[in-house]
Amino acid sequence: xxxxxxxxxxSSAVFAxxxxxxxxxxxxxxxxxxxxxxxLEGVLLVSASTGFAVTSLTGNPYLGVLAAVFAGGLMNxxxxxxxxxxxxxxxxxxxxxxxxxxxxxxLIGKEFVxxxxxxxxxxxxxxxxxxxxxxASLLHFDLLIYLAVPVAVAIWWLLFRTRWGLGVRAVGxxxxxxxxxxxxxxxxxxxxxxxxxxxAGVGGSHLSIAYAMNWTExxxxxxxxxxxxxxxxxxxxxxxxxxxxxxxxxxxxxxxLLQSSGIQVSPFLLSTIPYVLTLVVxxxxxxxxxxxxxxxxxxxxxxxx
Amino acid sequence: MNTRNLRTVGLALALALLLAACGGDGxxxxxxxxxxxxxxxxxxxxxxxxxxxxxxxxxxxxGGPVTDAGYNQAMHDSVMAISENISCVEIIEAENVPEEAGxxxxxxxxxxxxxxxxxxxxxxxQYPALELSNKxxxxxxxHAGGWEMGANFANFFGEPPDTxxxxxxxxxxMTESDKLGFVAAxxxxxxxxxxxxxxxxxxxxxxDAQTVVAYTFGWGDATKEAEATNSLINQGADVxxxxxxxxxxxxxxxxxxxxxxxxxxxxxxxQFAPEGWITGIGYxxxxxxxxxxxxVIDGTWEPIFLRCxxxxxxxxxxxxxxxxxxxxxxAVDQARADIEAGTKVVFAGPIVDQxxxxxxxxxxxxTADLMGSVDWFVEGVVGSPR
Numbered sequence: 237x238x239x240x241x242x243x244x245x246x247s248s249a250v251f252a253x254x255x256x257x258x259x260x261x262x263x264x265x266x267x268x269x270x271x272x273x274x275x276l277e278g279v280l281l282v283s284a285s286t287g288f289a290v291t292s293l294t295g296n297p298y299l300g301v302l303a304a305v306f307a308g309g310l311m312n313x314x315x316x317x318x319x320x321x322x323x324x325x326x327x328x329x330x331x332x333x334x335x336x337x338x339x340x341x342x343l344i345g346k347e348f349v350x351x352x353x354x355x356x357x358x359x360x361x362x363x364x365x366x367x368x369x370x371x372a373s374l375l376h377f378d379l380l381i382y383l384a385v386p387v388a389v390a391i392w393w394l395l396f397r398t399r400w401g402l403g404v405r406a407v408g409x410x411x412x413x414x415x416x417x418x419x420x421x422x423x424x425x426x427x428x429x430x431x432x433x434x435x436a437g438v439g440g441s442h443l444s445i446a447y448a449m450n451w452t453e454x455x456x457x458x459x460x461x462x463x464x465x466x467x468x469x470x471x472x473x474x475x476x477x478x479x480x481x482x483x484x485x486x487x488x489x490x491x492x493l494l495q496s497s498g499i500q501v502s503p504f505l506l507s508t509i510p511y512v513l514t515l516v517v518x519x520x521x522x523x524x525x526x527x528x529x530x531x532x533x534x535x536x537x538x539x540x541x
Numbered sequence: 542m543n544t545r546n547l548r549t550v551g552l553a554l555a556l557a558l559l560l561a562a563c564g565g566d567g568x569x570x571x572x573x574x575x576x577x578x579x580x581x582x583x584x585x586x587x588x589x590x591x592x593x594x595x596x597x598x599x600x601x602x603x604g605g606p607v608t609d610a611g612y613n614q615a616m617h618d619s620v621m622a623i624s625e626n627i628s629c630v631e632i633i634e635a636e637n638v639p640e641e642a643g644x645x646x647x648x649x650x651x652x653x654x655x656x657x658x659x660x661x662x663x664x665x666x667q668y669p670a671l672e673l674s675n676k677x678x679x680x681x682x683x684h685a686g687g688w689e690m691g692a693n694f695a696n697f698f699g700e701p702p703d704t705x706x707x708x709x710x711x712x713x714x715m716t717e718s719d720k721l722g723f724v725a726a727x728x729x730x731x732x733x734x735x736x737x738x739x740x741x742x743x744x745x746x747x748x749d750a751q752t753v754v755a756y757t758f759g760w761g762d763a764t765k766e767a768e769a770t771n772s773l774i775n776q777g778a779d780v781x782x783x784x785x786x787x788x789x790x791x792x793x794x795x796x797x798x799x800x801x802x803x804x805x806x807x808x809x810x811x812q813f814a815p816e817g818w819i820t821g822i823g824y825x826x827x828x829x830x831x832x833x834x835x836x837v838i839d840g841t842w843e844p845i846f847l848r849c850x851x852x853x854x855x856x857x858x859x860x861x862x863x864x865x866x867x868x869x870x871x872a873v874d875q876a877r878a879d880i881e882a883g884t885k886v887v888f889a890g891p892i893v894d895q896x897x898x899x900x901x902x903x904x905x906x907x908t909a910d911l912m913g914s915v916d917w918f919v920e921g922v923v924g925s926p927r
Contacts, residue, residue, distance in 0.1 A: 240777075241775075244772070244775030244776055247771070247775055248771045248772050248775055251767075251771055252767075252768050252771075346606075349606040349609055350606065350608040350609045350610040350611070350614065350787060350789055350809070351608075352789070352793070352813055355793065358797060370777065373798065374775060376798075447764065447767050448763035448764055448766065448767040448790045448793075448794075449767075449794065449797065450763045450787070450789040450790040450793060451763070452606075452763040452787065452790075453637070455763045455764050456764070457759070457762055457764055457765065488768055489771075489772060492755050492768060492772035493772060493776065495754070495755050495756060495924060496753045496755045496772065496773065496776060496923060496924050497923070498924065499925070500925050501925060502927055503728065503756045503758075503924070503925050504758070507758055
């Protein structure tokens, strides 16, 4: 396999993995505070359709991203109200949020199906201009792609190097202890959910505004659930999430390369490779991951009032 | 990946098998030259006087959104032409009906509302419509692109293979890398026939041209379409085309990567590629559906296996893009003239598949009723046909 083909796979993987990485980072922040959001798929869809709609209306893709960030945050606030104020079961609330997201995103996106938008501008990777044309064309990325890894580092810093992050992790381990030490678990969880939703919003908007440049119903096609699996793979750590997202999207790009490389293997079979890989990774790393999970994940905090 | 895709894949497999099984039989009368203009106008004049009550309610259903700038929009535009041409016809529409169960209940609902004719346009609508045609013998059912026939059930469609050959001629002349990228939804018989015709057209002007295929396993999965398009471009393809429902993602992606594109399904695809657009083909079945509807109204409808091509205006070519040189346009015109004159038959033997086996022998032709069950790629296509 040529260098160019491998660089091509890498370029495809970076393109496809960006939305997945933002979504995974968002889920990590929420789960670090003890909230598992199974509705991530719905959050991604609503932010993708909102971002697309705003881009289509204003002609400005950056406004679209901004709108998607708010849409993602607001979706997570719905989950927050259910599980923090109403003390509803997290898993059931998440699934309900997902189905709500299916419907709401379809409603928002309805008028914009088939609309032509100006996608996020692509900027050449600095220093790639000296490369041959075929290579250089693989290295044109949009701003959200360039920001993906810096954002992952920033989230790591926020969670592990700041007082606020300490509070989030403390609440995720034991809200009672965090409360005893003067934190407000409900407030911290709302903040973490808002940040997580905003990150998922960036991911959703990347999908519709930068990647596909199109809105179709249910366009995430399971991406939200892959992100939830990647959180476990990444041991709830933002930097490992970068590797996880790249591995999964790399597998997607690789199976497409195999499909069109002329080998006579059923493309039906090839297209399952990324998902089989996800299963294998989860199985291989399964039990030992448990220790890394925030202790209060998925539990209802009854509060002290 | 979830059950939805598995189910779609399973369904497609099952239908593909059925397609293969049923491909040979059926009293397939291929009719060309359909829309008799005088019939249509007389009907309009006769029925225009009976304004208030609709002379016929037509129920039309689509697998996806009718604004997709692709297949569903092309079908929607064709259906709307009926009520523009015959003013007393009332149209009831339902979009986003991809599943069989949904199609059954939607059609039942339309019949309850008085529909005397059903136009079902998605692949998955065929068998629900066929079953309902037995239950409601007084309602006429027309399916787009199917192969089953019944007393009150027939099908209609454009004939894309010849036009795909013309697109191949354009692509083969425009490519610099000799690699043409084709994004396909599923490895179905008709899709493979389109790809084969495209590659044969490209080879006719550029013996080195290859068509590289990537599947998305969904008719409207934008994310997968972007993945597949990027993958093909990263492998060196510099002309991209597709057989999925909507062209927005594939053509926008090609445009953003600075490569050429060729559209299919609806002529509206051109808007997504102001620079890299070569040309495209779309379904324009408005006159055919108008004629079919007029025969339902005057009681002369008969079940015919109706296929009509670009010469009958059932398909149309989009305008060329700004960067297409005159000699390419001339070559496409020449190919079209040869096909229409009958001096060029796209699938005339000898045709050799990827493994070198002869699929169509010298002096023979691949007939239309076999094109739907093709399970091989011609030499020069890169990808798996199964």
